[in-house]
Amino acid sequence: METLQTLERGLTALELIANKHAQLTVAQLAEQLQINRTIAYRITRTLTALGYIKTNDNQCLELTSKVSSLHALFEKTIPFATQHVLNWLAKETQSSASLVIAEGPDCVVVKTAAAHSNVIQINYQLGSRLPLGYAASGLAIASTYPASENDSEDIKVARAQGYAYSEGIFQKDAIGIFMPLQGRHMAIGIVHLGKINIEDVVQKLTQATESLNI
Template identity: 25%
Template structure:
């Protein structure tokens, strides 16, 4: 047997099927039933059920009262550990400090979690009027600067998983895919994302994606600012600053 064939023979089919189920549940907004999962992954219902029971006993999946299955926080904890292993906080700290000094506003470091972003670090603004979100807090990926920056970088993979209407939070929230398509294109053209108060009224945010060498966004760095604090020409300046900071952190990732 050739070395290549020997390597392929070592792939555990049960493990790969279990991981496929986890990936399917993680990318889906709502819980799924055994039939839905088995059909989408071309597995038998009996095999799917056995794998779900194993994943449930291991704490990665939970069965709801209606019989459908969903991933648990243990999946998030594993993902969070992976992010931590990249030393993102340490790598991004100098750029975050620079943005805080330059703008005086709140600076966030965020990572994607399904269709949200989770804030894993921040530098608080010292201004009397400022935005606020705790470390560990989350926001919808299509509404805030850091989220839209990640979404733009990974849009080919994520768009087909979005469905209308998108959740609305303010009168400025984009709730249709056509609106989002236009915004993503504008984000790519500018090099940074701009939230015009789409998650919280009168709170603006700018974000740019932190990318791996293959172009996948694993995080974003952003500036959050109440609209009354935004200086003249502040949109272009804050956007450019966030893009410069994200590019600097992305370059560091190539050396990790």
């Protein structure tokens, strides 16, 4: 796929600056992007002029508060009560709860919540990706698309029963149960380490999705 190289480099630079937590100089950025320093300076000057980055006292690059406005706009694409619902779901199931969305061929974690307990937990990390059709979260998202002859049996089962289940995909004894949101390429669910009452979780997921489908 043909891309606009300058824009691609600028966005990649922004991601690198964000990930380095104010520990990246222009010279290091040029090295990371495999470009000469002149181009790196042009990119950083542009991002600075637009207000998205600044240079700190250590001559390192860091994000400014302006990026929060982009995040706020993204938040508007997510059901308003999602975090509240995930907090409730995590507490009720004593599990880690997540909202995942489709982005191209991937399923991406955009919201999480964890139960406050001493029970050992396994968590999805914010921003983590996995292929559609893989694990409970990816299966649930895949089931939101029209049926295809290329669908796996697991996707067909998830679409038929209204939720997806997987076990031992990322870690032994780790169980994932995710349910799609109506009319959206999104799903919420839990990841739990050890035995769990599937029927009870599905019932709570139904309550959670119904509250978000309003």
